[in-house]
Amino acid sequence: MTLINGLPAHVLLVHVVVVLIPLAALALVAAALWPQAARRLGVLLPVLAFVALVSVPLTTNAGEWLERHVEEDALVRRHTELGDGLLPWALGLFVLAAVVWWAGRRAPAEPGQGGSGMRWSALPVRIIVGVLSLAVAVGAVVDVYRIGDSGAKAAWHDAYSKTATGSENGS
Template identity: 40%
Template structure:
C-alpha cells in the first residue's frame, strides 16, 4: 500500500503535502483562535485542513514504513538505516501531534460556532482551546522540521 506512484516511491511524493498542510493548519488554527474577527473567513479552511491534514500525515507515515521495508531489504548500511529509524520516530510524533492539533481545531470551531449548545459552554473554553492549539501548532511545526531534516540527512548526507 502506498509503495509506488508512477514508478516513484510514494513517500517521496506525499511528504511534500505534509510539509505544506501541517504548518498551514497550525497557522490557521492559531489565527482562528486569536483573531475572532477573522473566524468567519478562516473557519472553512481550518475545518478542511483539520480533516485533510491528519489523513495526509497518516499516508506519509504508512508510505514511509513501506519505503523503510524496501531499504531494509535492499541491504542499506546500518548507519543509514539508523538515520531512517530516527526519521521514522519523528514522523510518528508528527502524525500524533497533527491528529491532536486537528482535534483541538475542530473543538475550537465547535466551541465558537454560535449555536445554542456552543453558547451554553463556559466562556473560558475557547481561550483554553486556543492556548492548547498554539502549543500543538508549535509542536507539530517543530516535528515537521525535525522529520524533514532527519529524512533529508538520511538521503543526502555524503552525497551533496
C-alpha cells in the same frame, strides 16, 4: 500506496505533510486567537486539519515501505522513529480545529445577538483554547521540522560532494 509514476510515494507525499501541517497550525492559531478569523475560515479550518491528519498515516505507511527498500541505516531508523510521532500532533490539530470551528459557528457574530451553545466570547474559554491551540500548533510544526531534518540527513548525508564537480559555470 507505494509508488507514484515510478517514484517512491513517500518522496512525493511528504510534501503534502510539510505544507498542510504548518498551514493547518497557522490557521488554527489565527482562528483560536481571533474570532473573526474563525468566522472567515468557517468549515475550511477543520477540513484543512482533517486533510492534514489523513496525509500523515498515508505518508508514514509509504515511508515504512521505502524503509524496507533502502539499505539499513541509523539515520533512516531515526527518521522513521520521529515520523511515527507526528500522528498525535496532527490529531490534536484536527480536534482543536473542530472545536474552534464548532464554537465559532455557535457563538453570536456580533455582541448583543442571541446565540446558543458555548459562549465562545467568554474570555476564559478563549484563553484556554488559544493556549492549547498555540501549544499543539508549535508542537506539530517543530515535529515536522525535526522529521524533515532527519529525513534530509538520511537521504543526503553521503549523496553529494561538498566541492563542485562540474565546470565553474555550473554546467
